Amino acid sequence: VSPVQTLFSLGIALMVPMLFAALGEVIIEKSGVLNVGIEGVLLVGAFAAAVGVNYGNGSIWVGLLVAIGAGVVCGIILALLYVRLGTDQIVTGIMFNILAFGLTTTLAAKYVHASESAQFPDWHIPLLHDIPGVGNVLFDQDVLVYASIVLAALVFYLTRRTWFGLYSRAASEFPRAAESAGLNVWRLRYAAVIVGCVLAAVGGAELFANSGGFVAGYTNGRGFIALAIVVLARWNPFWVVAASLLFGVAQALQFEADKLGFLGDIPSHVLVALPYILVLAAVVFARGSRYPAAVGIPFRPTRSST
Amino acid sequence: VTTGQPAALPPRHRLEERLRSLTLPRGITLWSILRVLAALAATLIIFAILLQVLGTDFGTAFNAVTDSAFGNSFNLGQTLMIASILIATGLAAAIPFRAQLWNVGGEGQMWFGAFVTIGIALNLPKGMAPGLSVTICVIAAMVAGAVWGLVPGILKATINANEVITSLMMTFIAIELGNWAIDTIWPQGASNETMSVPANTLMPNIWTGTLVTWGLPLAVIAAIIAWAVMNRTKLGFEIRAVGLNPQSARMNGMSVSKVAIVTFALGGAFAGLAGAIFILGINSALPSGFPLNNFGYLGIAVALVARLSPLWIIPSAVLFAALRVGSDGLQASTGLSTTVGQILVALFVILLLGFRLIRFSYPEVASR
Numbered sequence: 001v002s003p004v005q006t007l008f009s010l011g012i013a014l015m016v017p018m019l020f021a022a023l024g025e026v027i028i029e030k031s032g033v034l035n036v037g038i039e040g041v042l043l044v045g046a047f048a049a050a051v052g053v054n055y056g057n058g059s060i061w062v063g064l065l066v067a068i069g070a071g072v073v074c075g076i077i078l079a080l081l082y083v084r085l086g087t088d089q090i091v092t093g094i095m096f097n098i099l100a101f102g103l104t105t106t107l108a109a110k111y112v113h114a115s116e117s118a119q120f121p122d123w124h125i126p127l128l129h130d131i132p133g134v135g136n137v138l139f140d141q142d143v144l145v146y147a148s149i150v151l152a153a154l155v156f157y158l159t160r161r162t163w164f165g166l167y168s169r170a171a172s173e174f175p176r177a178a179e180s181a182g183l184n185v186w187r188l189r190y191a192a193v194i195v196g197c198v199l200a201a202v203g204g205a206e207l208f209a210n211s212g213g214f215v216a217g218y219t220n221g222r223g224f225i226a227l228a229i230v231v232l233a234r235w236n237p238f239w240v241v242a243a244s245l246l247f248g249v250a251q252a253l254q255f256e257a258d259k260l261g262f263l264g265d266i267p268s269h270v271l272v273a274l275p276y277i278l279v280l281a282a283v284v285f286a287r288g289s290r291y292p293a294a295v296g297i298p299f300r301p302t303r304s305s306t
Numbered sequence: 307v308t309t310g311q312p313a314a315l316p317p318r319h320r321l322e323e324r325l326r327s328l329t330l331p332r333g334i335t336l337w338s339i340l341r342v343l344a345a346l347a348a349t350l351i352i353f354a355i356l357l358q359v360l361g362t363d364f365g366t367a368f369n370a371v372t373d374s375a376f377g378n379s380f381n382l383g384q385t386l387m388i389a390s391i392l393i394a395t396g397l398a399a400a401i402p403f404r405a406q407l408w409n410v411g412g413e414g415q416m417w418f419g420a421f422v423t424i425g426i427a428l429n430l431p432k433g434m435a436p437g438l439s440v441t442i443c444v445i446a447a448m449v450a451g452a453v454w455g456l457v458p459g460i461l462k463a464t465i466n467a468n469e470v471i472t473s474l475m476m477t478f479i480a481i482e483l484g485n486w487a488i489d490t491i492w493p494q495g496a497s498n499e500t501m502s503v504p505a506n507t508l509m510p511n512i513w514t515g516t517l518v519t520w521g522l523p524l525a526v527i528a529a530i531i532a533w534a535v536m537n538r539t540k541l542g543f544e545i546r547a548v549g550l551n552p553q554s555a556r557m558n559g560m561s562v563s564k565v566a567i568v569t570f571a572l573g574g575a576f577a578g579l580a581g582a583i584f585i586l587g588i589n590s591a592l593p594s595g596f597p598l599n600n601f602g603y604l605g606i607a608v609a610l611v612a613r614l615s616p617l618w619i620i621p622s623a624v625l626f627a628a629l630r631v632g633s634d635g636l637q638a639s640t641g642l643s644t645t646v647g648q649i650l651v652a653l654f655v656i657l658l659l660g661f662r663l664i665r666f667s668y669p670e671v672a673s674r
Contacts, residue, residue, distance in 0.1 A: 087659040102648035109643040269486035276475040287465035
């Protein structure tokens with residue numbers, strides 16, 4: 001296996017938490033909510049997976065279930081704040097991140113042992129796995145990698161080909177008009193925020209599985225990178241996959257650079273900071289990308305409903 | 307959206323209306339005071355439940371926190387020094403927030419300020435007068451913070467980049483720069499921090515028996531300057547006007563781009579000051595566990611509770627600093643992580659937001 005193959009193989013594994021989070025964020029933003037709290041949801045997901053693994057005899061599937069449950073709880077809390085109470089979404093999100101950091105760090109110090117870890121099972125796809133060059137990079141990954149690609153297609157279908165996608169586009173561009181056409185904007189946003197948070201929490205579970213244990217504040221801005229990925233990909237789930245892969249490989253560089261000749265001379269701290277620098281470059285590159293018009297603005301229904 | 311007054315309110319709303327209409331001096335209504343109390347009570351109840359889960363009861367925790375935050379003059383001094391950091395990071399958030407520009411990168415601007423402070427302090431001539439060397443370091447840190455803040459500010463002004471994303475990315479870059487300083491640029495043996503800055507660059511002590519240094523008056527002066535800028539200058543008026551309504555501010559000849567750049571530079575400069583106060587006035591070196599304190603992010607909470615008013619930031623910062631220092635006492639007596647104080651802060655602010663005690667105005671999308 002060549003170092004470049006290892007780099008991409010690792011990059012694909014590292015892309016998954018950001019990909020799940022970014023796909024969730026696509027659904028949320030397409031309904032007209034900006035979820036800055038995504039970083040906190042990712043962290044809570046990772047912590048919940050750690051708890052599940054710790055108290056579920058080391059089974060990652062128990063961890064995944066607990067993470068999904070935690071994602072639902074986060075989604076309900078955030079939906080109540082963002083949608084029902086109409087709080088400012090950026091400020092609420094940042095405060096939610098502090099809350100998530102404080103809670104997970106405090107609880108982890110007491111209940112989760114950093115040594116405890118579990119992986120999702122690998123899945124070698126027969127035949128495809130034997131393609132020279134790319135086979136062992138693309139088709140020798142854990143099951144969540146394949147799940148995330150399938151999910152991207154599902155999210156594409158959901159946001160572009162279903163009534164939910166059509167209504168949520170209306171709710172994110174011109175909610176007042178959507179309301180007058182009979183849509184319950186709040187109910188749609190509740191659903192979107194909860195589903196999006198569940199996806200982010202699943203990403204957190206993969207983050208936990210990748211890293212072999214729960215570390216305080218381990219997300220290190222992956223949720224915020226997911227926010228940038230969504231803008232860079234212009235809310236298109238397939239471009240989200242491509243952008244996530246870019247940042248996954250950028251993160252993998254810090255572990256593999258020493259085997260890649262000239263890259264080994266770059267100080268490791270520069271490589272650690274590389275994904276963040278890349279985000280700034282991506283923001284400049286994606287400068288034409290516009291948020292849906294109503295994103296970030298609380299909606300107050302004309303008649304009080306639900 | 308304009309809502310006409312309904313002819314007859316249902317009974318529940320009639321009570322609410324009556325409570326709303328009881329107004330105390332300066333526009334504070336009894337209704338808002340009730341909501342503050344409700345938010346506070348809800349925060350404490352949730353936190354008490356959490357403490358039970360963690361195996362501590364609320365009374366013990368309360369005593370441990372108040373004792374280590376205010377118990378004696380030394381502890382009070384510690385609280386005031388942490389408060390001076392939070393005043394500065396609070397200003398870093400408050401000024402851009404007044405223009406509805408979300409500078410959430412105070413953490414990184416503070417780190418970069420601390421980074422530059424150490425770099426300058428280590429390289430100043432050894433015989434330099436303390437007053438001069440401290441002044442140079444503080445100004446350098448403020449310029450550094452402003453530069454770090456200018457990146458998201460300029461990206462916002464020129465290409466309308468989401469300043470939340472860019473300022474957060476600058477934060478992670480700054481933290482990595484700090485880690486680089488700790489283990490490669492200015493390492494201090496095997497310990498997990500940078501070299502200590504020389505004695506002639508440290509801020510002098512101003513309260514014997516405590517560790518209170520010139521950092522505290524500097525932070526208070528910064529808050530007063532910020533108040534004066536916001537309330538007594540044309541620039542402050544423009545910042546507030548852009549925050550209330552960017553469209554009408556633009557139509558009245560104000561430059562929204564200029565306000566974006568200036569507020570981010572000002573905010574960054576105050577965050578840089580926080581970094582200088584931390585290095586020159588408190589710790590004399592950059593420790594690797596520093597990001598766990600989240601002082602930059604807590605500054606946002608400080609600013610919000612102060613309703614973005616520079617002078618109210620001072621008591622707000624003292625309150626949150628007491629929680630931070632109190633968490634140390636809690637750790638010593640119960641073994642809980644010091645991050646427990648951050649839970650309380652975040653819960654409180656989220657509930658204040660939920661009770662609509664912290665609100666922002668938005669343009670109505672439907673009118674476009």
